[in-house]
Amino acid sequence: MFPVTASLCSTLLIVGVFVFVSADQKSITAESGQNITLPCRAPNNNILAVEWSRADLGDEYVLLYRDGQLVPDDQHPSFKNRVDLQDRQMKDGDVSLILKNVTINDTGRYECRVKAGNNRRKRANLSGDPISIISLSVDPPGQTGGSVGVIIGLIVAAVFLVAAGFFIYRHIKNRKLI
Incomplete structure (x- = not known):
């Protein structure tokens, strides 16, 4: 039970650090x-x-x-x-x-x-x-908008990770109740 939670936390931490570091750089896309x-x-x-x-x-x-x-x-x-x-x-x-x-x-x-x-x-x-x-x-x-695709991809990945974390948490919580 603990290894799954630790794994999930470390994955979310790595994703959070990646998003934080990449947001620090100024990028401009032009046509x-x-x-x-x-x-x-x-x-x-x-x-x-x-x-x-x-x-x-x-x-x-x-x-x-x-x-x-x-x-x-x-x-x-x-x-x-x-x-x-x-x-x-x-x-x-x-x-x-x-x-x-x-x-x-x-x-x-x-x-x-x-x-x-x-x-x-x-x-x-x-x-x-x-x-x-x-x-x-x-x-x-x-052909502008290439960076928009990357941003949407990161948002979708983050939502997926949060949803997966929620389902794993619920699964572990339900096991404790049984």
């Missing part, structure tokens, strides 16, 4: 051709520089903003004239990225880094940890 915004908010307003990058691009940036302007040096060619900050004044620390006319090639993991401080003459060093990580998935036109 090819759309304009999208990748959200990022800095902890303060004294922003010297903003860098949006993707690890698979090597040393090239998606966007680099420093000293009040976009820096085209070392920007990956596929992002030229397609990216901008949502608010170049960065009110309330908003350094969200606008990506125009997304394509399947834009799929990837985007990282937002910010250099903050009081001295604007100091060169920004953006080698620290990202403050925001966004996983972008771009579907071909007419």
Whole structure:
């Protein structure tokens, strides 16, 4: 009797941890051709520089903003004239990225880094940890909703596990009464 209950509890715990951990990552799904915004908010307003990058691009940036302007040096060619900050004044620390006319090639993991401080003459060093990580998935036109299927699948699995746990509990309870 106890091993069944322990097994059920451990299964529910593992599923709960999986759902909790996967919910922590920011994911955005878009359809090819759309304009999208990748959200990022800095902890303060004294922003010297903003860098949006993707690890698979090597040393090239998606966007680099420093000293009040976009820096085209070392920007990956596929992002030229397609990216901008949502608010170049960065009110309330908003350094969200606008990506125009997304394509399947834009799929990837985007990282937002910010250099903050009081001295604007100091060169920004953006080698620290990202403050925001966004996983972008771009579907071909007419094929959005792939992530909805995964969410529905997880919900169905969770409902099934809860129902199975309830029936096992009732079965064990009924055995005690006999």
